[in-house]
Amino acid sequence: MAWWQRKIVALLHDPPDKVLDIPTHKNRADVLMQFALRGLPNVPPTGVPEAAWVDAAKRADSVAAAADRVNFPEGLRAPCDLVIHPLSAQKMPLTTADPEKSSKAQAQVTEVLSQQITDPQKRFLSLWRSLQDELAQHEPNVPWDLLPADSRIPDHSLLSHARVASAFANCLPNPATLIFTIGPVQSFIATARKTRDLWMGSFLLSYLTWHAIKVVAEQLGPDHVLFPSLIGQPLVDLWLHEKGVLKDKPMPDKLRLATLPNRFFAVVPADQAEKLAKEAEKAVRDEWHRLAKKVWNELCSKVANFAKARPIWDRQLAQFPEIYWAIYRWDATPQGIAERFKDLTGSEQFTEWLKHTKGAYEHNQGSVYAACYELTERALGARKALRDFDDRNEPASKCSLCGERQVLSDLTEEFPRNWREQEKIFWKEVAKAFSGDVDAEGKECLCAICAIKRFVVKSVFKDELGIPHEFPSTDSIAAATFVEALFEQWHKAKDLVGDLLNEIGKQHNWSSIASVGMGIPKLERKAKALDNEAQKLMELDGEWLFAESYDPERIQWSHGIKVSEEVVQRLREEVLRKLYEIARPNDYYAVLFMDGDHMGKWLSGTHEGFPTFAELLHPQARQQLEQQPNWQTVLQTKRLMSPSLHASISEALANFALNGVPYVVEKLHCGRLVYAGGDDVLALLPLKDALSVARKLRALFSGEAKRQPDGEIFVEFGSQQWTGWLDWKGRKLLTMGNRATASIGIVIAHRLHPLRDVIRQGREAEEDAKERYGRNAICVRWLKRSGEQVQMGARFFYPDHCVEDTLQLLLDFAQLVQSTKISRGFATDLMRESFTLAGLSKEAQEAELRRLLKRRSNLSDEQINDWAKKLARLAAALDTHAAKHADPYDLTHPQKGIVELAKWLTFLRFLTGGGE
Numbered sequence: 001m002a003w004w005q006r007k008i009v010a011l012l013h014d015p016p017d018k019v020l021d022i023p024t025h026k027n028r029a030d031v032l033m034q035f036a037l038r039g040l041p042n043v044p045p046t047g048v049p050e051a052a053w054v055d056a057a058k059r060a061d062s063v064a065a066a067a068d069r070v071n072f073p074e075g076l077r078a079p080c081d082l083v084i085h086p087l088s089a090q091k092m093p094l095t096t097a098d099p100e101k102s103s104k105a106q107a108q109v110t111e112v113l114s115q116q117i118t119d120p121q122k123r124f125l126s127l128w129r130s131l132q133d134e135l136a137q138h139e140p141n142v143p144w145d146l147l148p149a150d151s152r153i154p155d156h157s158l159l160s161h162a163r164v165a166s167a168f169a170n171c172l173p174n175p176a177t178l179i180f181t182i183g184p185v186q187s188f189i190a191t192a193r194k195t196r197d198l199w200m201g202s203f204l205l206s207y208l209t210w211h212a213i214k215v216v217a218e219q220l221g222p223d224h225v226l227f228p229s230l231i232g233q234p235l236v237d238l239w240l241h242e243k244g245v246l247k248d249k250p251m252p253d254k255l256r257l258a259t260l261p262n263r264f265f266a267v268v269p270a271d272q273a274e275k276l277a278k279e280a281e282k283a284v285r286d287e288w289h290r291l292a293k294k295v296w297n298e299l300c301s302k303v304a305n306f307a308k309a310r311p312i313w314d315r316q317l318a319q320f321p322e323i324y325w326a327i328y329r330w331d332a333t334p335q336g337i338a339e340r341f342k343d344l345t346g347s348e349q350f351t352e353w354l355k356h357t358k359g360a361y362e363h364n365q366g367s368v369y370a371a372c373y374e375l376t377e378r379a380l381g382a383r384k385a386l387r388d389f390d391d392r393n394e395p396a397s398k399c400s401l402c403g404e405r406q407v408l409s410d411l412t413e414e415f416p417r418n419w420r421e422q423e424k425i426f427w428k429e430v431a432k433a434f435s436g437d438v439d440a441e442g443k444e445c446l447c448a449i450c451a452i453k454r455f456v457v458k459s460v461f462k463d464e465l466g467i468p469h470e471f472p473s474t475d476s477i478a479a480a481t482f483v484e485a486l487f488e489q490w491h492k493a494k495d496l497v498g499d500l501l502n503e504i505g506k507q508h509n510w511s512s513i514a515s516v517g518m519g520i521p522k523l524e525r526k527a528k529a530l531d532n533e534a535q536k537l538m539e540l541d542g543e544w545l546f547a548e549s550y551d552p553e554r555i556q557w558s559h560g561i562k563v564s565e566e567v568v569q570r571l572r573e574e575v576l577r578k579l580y581e582i583a584r585p586n587d588y589y590a591v592l593f594m595d596g597d598h599m600g601k602w603l604s605g606t607h608e609g610f611p612t613f614a615e616l617l618h619p620q621a622r623q624q625l626e627q628q629p630n631w632q633t634v635l636q637t638k639r640l641m642s643p644s645l646h647a648s649i650s651e652a653l654a655n656f657a658l659n660g661v662p663y664v665v666e667k668l669h670c671g672r673l674v675y676a677g678g679d680d681v682l683a684l685l686p687l688k689d690a691l692s693v694a695r696k697l698r699a700l701f702s703g704e705a706k707r708q709p710d711g712e713i714f715v716e717f718g719s720q721q722w723t724g725w726l727d728w729k730g731r732k733l734l735t736m737g738n739r740a741t742a743s744i745g746i747v748i749a750h751r752l753h754p755l756r757d758v759i760r761q762g763r764e765a766e767e768d769a770k771e772r773y774g775r776n777a778i779c780v781r782w783l784k785r786s787g788e789q790v791q792m793g794a795r796f797f798y799p800d801h802c803v804e805d806t807l808q809l810l811l812d813f814a815q816l817v818q819s820t821k822i823s824r825g826f827a828t829d830l831m832r833e834s835f836t837l838a839g840l841s842k843e844a845q846e847a848e849l850r851r852l853l854k855r856r857s858n859l860s861d862e863q864i865n866d867w868a869k870k871l872a873r874l875a876a877a878l879d880t881h882a883a884k885h886a887d888p889y890d891l892t893h894p895q896k897g898i899v900e901l902a903k904w905l906t907f908l909r910f911l912t913g914g915g916e
Helices: 003-011 022-037 051-068 099-115 120-138 158-168 186-190 195-219 234-242 270-302 306-317 334-345 349-356 365-385 419-433 448-464 474-488 490-507 521-530 532-537 552-559 565-579 599-604 619-626 629-635 643-668 687-702 755-771 806-818 825-837 842-856 861-881 897-912
Strands: 082-084 091-093 175-183 225-227 263-269 322-329 588-596 672-677 680-686 705-707 713-715 725-728 731-734 742-750 777-783 789-795
Touching (some): 003 051, 003 120, 003 158, 022 099, 051 158, 051 643, 099 120, 120 234, 175 195, 175 270, 186 195, 186 755, 195 234, 195 263, 195 270, 195 448, 195 680, 195 755, 225 643, 270 306, 270 322, 270 448, 306 419, 306 448, 322 365, 334 349, 334 365, 349 365, 365 599, 474 490, 474 532, 474 680, 474 687, 521 532, 521 643, 552 565, 588 599, 588 687, 619 629, 643 672, 643 731, 680 687, 687 705, 687 713, 742 755, 755 777, 755 789, 789 806, 789 861, 789 897, 806 897, 825 897, 842 861, 861 897
Parallel strands (some): 742 777
Antiparallel strands (some): 082 091, 175 263, 175 322, 225 263, 588 680, 588 742, 705 713, 725 731
């Protein structure tokens, strides 16, 4: 009965401003607890907690503190005047704050949040979710989310530590750690013919993961999930809104984002661990079957014979998702955990750690938290190695999306001779009932799992979550730059666009044509600022803006609409031709994949960039410990993984996914985000935006950027001005810091290129950025309509070659080509000569670059010399990736630096030429 009351006491065992006035912090904590407990069951009117709850909070604090910090010797002190980034050891001064004002703010906010809710669970959830935000709003002069839990090692906040303590409060003395995963990931997402399939595959994994997490959040509390961060997650906030904890419901543009990864890590009571894992698994499968039932009912209600596909449907439904989980029940003592780790790994790391860190307190289980995490991960790896193999008999034709499972049809086990034709007839009936969702000619036939991906957003999520079912097609993404140019010259384009819309409206049912729309957030905002005509243009799919689309057979195939040759010719020749005099649409678009480098090592605390304890200590604390010989080993030891470090990584990734990525992709640029699950990003972009977006995302990931007053993102890699926190709308957002890197793969493809192949090649480009170009790199695959493929790559910066920002250098060069200060023929000349130049010295290459620039530009001599040096340095840097035994004329592999440079400049010529 007192589960949530104990958690409240543990959450407020220290006031958030403890470090501002340590001598009085216990009294302030008592006041907060009493405000937070008043009116709850089993609590006296004064709000004074039971002694047992206080004791439980003290034990939880002890374990959380042991996990988060070093067991310092008695008497070690340090002032609270700075914070240190937990992953990069960057230091940031801490602004001074008035303890009296902060104390009053805490009491007032705690009282308001508590007295609004009388249910113990809801009151805890309100404090867990809203305390930090309400404090910041009530007293903005106090850096609440930065105030450290311990000024001696100020790399984690007290609020973060308090959430860990509240999780441990009901887990002791027998805690366990649980890792839960859902899959498959890449294959499930990549099976797509429409961009909507791509988005919904990502969203479904995120959505189902939340249903697993919700079991833990409902029964134990969301604080028990240490990774990923749940604070601010749209689906979590929707749950809190439905429970009456949060007043406002998340906006649809937030809810549609897939921002949760496919796994979570939690600390739970050992005696409940297995039950929780099984219930989480059941919750995922139950929700999957609920979604499937909704889709099934929708299909059966509109397609007469669809119910005959039931045997195939039921058989395939059980094939997804794959679920794996592992539990490690902690040994009773830290020595026992260290010995178990030694037995399983052969390493005495934690046995030695316990010997070297004898300080003011006795060690407890939290002292070896890192060992517990590693043991849980190893258990999961062992479970995954025991794959579940099912006898899957999938006869007849295979699904158009996945190519693995039998298509849904009314066939029996004894197939007639014309079974292929029968399947096609079956899906033609589906296409009639769901115009625009399935190929009208019956060429697209789906299995059960892929059918759910295709139809679930309209059948379920549109009504239940309020998210729009539209997702921009590749045509819309490719045409986005064209529409933006029309909006910028709307005074010229408005009448012509009106003629186009009127002609289309005369011929066809507008509602059937406008069922998808462009779905580009930035353009939708611009259209609303213009007029109704602009907004009506946004209701069209981008396909209608390409002259090649105006073919009677194509229109009937795509939309099931019959139209005469005379009409399409009039639209093509009289309307579009005039619009093309203002601007022209681009036939190419970009797909961007981004992935953090070595994220598994960051999460396990084994990354080579992990700071040592010495780097994370306050300078005064470090100076005191350096004078003690027995602490030298500890000071040089890498920071051990801790709950607050997990929380910091999770918070940094959530900040990136929920704030930085959507802002760059959908507000600054005309792209559309498919998913942003922490370090993992997939976005669709117009051709011209690809490199600029890649550069900004990479900088925001490591906090080497800032948001300027005009909204643009200023990037400066390697600058000393960065702290690892982003200034974002008056807040300090934690990032991964400048020791963390990410790699990006980009595919440039024609809008009609098969999407599944584009996704496959994008994954390969991302992998090449990591493996061929050495991580912290970008790799671009350019798929020409002719079938030729060109690949180029580079690291984001090369300090050893004085290349501080590779993409900015390339974008600056592109700007010169765009403004005709450098001729487009320069790239052609360099490409032609590059294979010969590859055998010459760097000085000779620079001299030839200088000669070509004089011939192909109108730059000054000084500018020519400057650019020749810049390009020669970049060529030398790119030479470090050259494949030793690659075919010199195979442009899909890293070449000699000067050849790789020529490929980049040829691509920039294509980029600035509008895809020509």
